[in-house]
Amino acid sequence: MRVLLVEDDTMIGESVRIGLRHDGFAVDWVQDGKAAESALKSESYALLLLDLGVPKKNGLDVLRDLRAGHNPISVLVLTARDAIADRVIGLDCGADDYLAKPFDLDELSARIRALIRRQSGRSETVMRFAELTLNPTTHQARIGDKDIPLSAKEFALLEALIDRAGAILSRAQLEQRLYGWNEEVDSNAVEVHIYNLRKKLGRDLIRNVRGIGYMLAKS
């Protein structure tokens, strides 16, 4: 899952990026409202993490313009302003959720997962495809009753495929969901992860559609 983080404080931004990456998210981080808008135009994100007190263009204005342009992206507002009036304004401007500083990294992850889950119309916390179940909260993957240990990137890749089960995702699309801007991506990184996943899950689950990309297939 690729998320855009808009946060002007270097320490907070850095920590959130590292923490979320640890939880399997790909995080792009910008430090002002203008940069956030151009990032939103050029990339597609599953979620926007928005600090309201950012320079150049404040978070509320970014949010308002986003909704005025009918962008349906899930927005989680992060802010030091936690008066009820501030929350109401934030939510009325189109935020999907609200987290006051100081916040807990685990809570942030959980809320992001909940928002993404709601966005894809699921109410269950686990994702299913045939025998395969994924739990984004615990990062557990199972086939039947058997736990499959996966690395963070492998899990994210599988999550991306299961999230759009039945559709073919190109290598570029998968890379985009897996990696933030600052992460080095080997040209064959996706292939390596697919190779490892097939070793762990069996050859038939992930099908390679030559020249187009990958998809999950029921055997």
Add this chain to the structure above:
Amino acid sequence: MSIRQRLLLWLLSAVSLAIAVAGVSVYHRARVEANQLFDYQLKQIALTVQDQVSDESNVMGSLEEEIDYDFVIQVWTEAGVKRYFSHPHKALPPRTDPGYQTVRTDEGEWQVFSMASGGLLIQTAQPLDIRAQLATSLALRTMMPALWLLMGLAVLIWFIVGRGLRPLEQLALAVRERNPELLHPIPEAHLPAELKPLAMALNDLLQRLDRAMTTQRDFVADAAHELRTPLTALQLQAQLAERAGTDAERTLGFSYLREGLKRATQLVQQLLMLARQEAGVTHTLLARIDLSSLVTNVISEHAPLAQAKGIELRVNAEGAYDVRGDANALRIMIGNVIDNAVQYTPQMGAIDVVLSRKDGRSTLDISDTGPGIPGEERLRVFDRFYRREGSAGSGSGLGLAIVKRIADTHGVETLLSDRLSGAGLRIRFTFPRIAS
């Protein structure tokens, strides 16, 4: 003692004194009149005695019955033979010269009247204290109603004074109703003229208090808000360190955490410093300080940091520049400015510190070769927690607020401008003239 009791006491004392004076004057008047009356009586008795004795008839007894006052009548013949003695008084002198006389005896003073007539010497006498008694009783009787009046007056005074003091009680109630959250002014319109100055002074105090409270409340709210950022960073950094899977991650995590702690600590320190300055340093403003050595001192503290950045620190602070103030506060003020200068001046830049005197006032100029501050922002940079957009570093936004606060309490004028030549910022402190 309450004003009511005091007024009652003083007013009653004054009225009592007036009554006493009136009593004494009545007594004196009565004495004079009693004297005239009794003297006349003495004479009349003597004349009556003369008539009766010369008539040779003996009706002395009936005369004695008529006179129930303590009279003594004595009659002698010319030869000195006692003819009549109403009742003997050894103490009385035998014979006196004709006319009125006051005679001092063992039984007190007596008024004596004597006359010679028809070969007889007639003398009538009466003790003086009878007259005093009469005058006293007359005076007391006259004054008695006044004493009753006095008691009524006491009750009246008690109530009238209480009524008169009611506005004071109401004012006290109004003051008691005020509290740190509710400092609106006391209505002055219906107050008596005597209380108006008090109410006005109180309102002035309330207003200043309200302003101070608002400033303090804003400060606390701002501080609480500003503390969230470093605390958020700390919480996240701690969690990252906790989650670290490898030693390298852990080391990195802890180094982030240490940075975060450093920032939070600095913010708290600056908040404390500012709070202390807000509390006022006026009581320590009296010390005479050699600005030249103070500046040199502060510069030498900052020299290593500047040197590490390759910044040239040029100082021209020689001469006698005495100012009045709190040396510690001024050191913080100058130190913060030099801190900023070092932070914003690029490598190989320069900072100039120059002390001079203009119109008898010491002037301190600190200029750097940093990016400067555009004119429209020059006032705002002194606001608490104001951070210039896009400014590097993780400053608290309090440094210049502290500088301004200290400058204000010392009556020092602060002026931001461009550096005289080339890009950069100049901050000028102009100290007040001091009386030598």
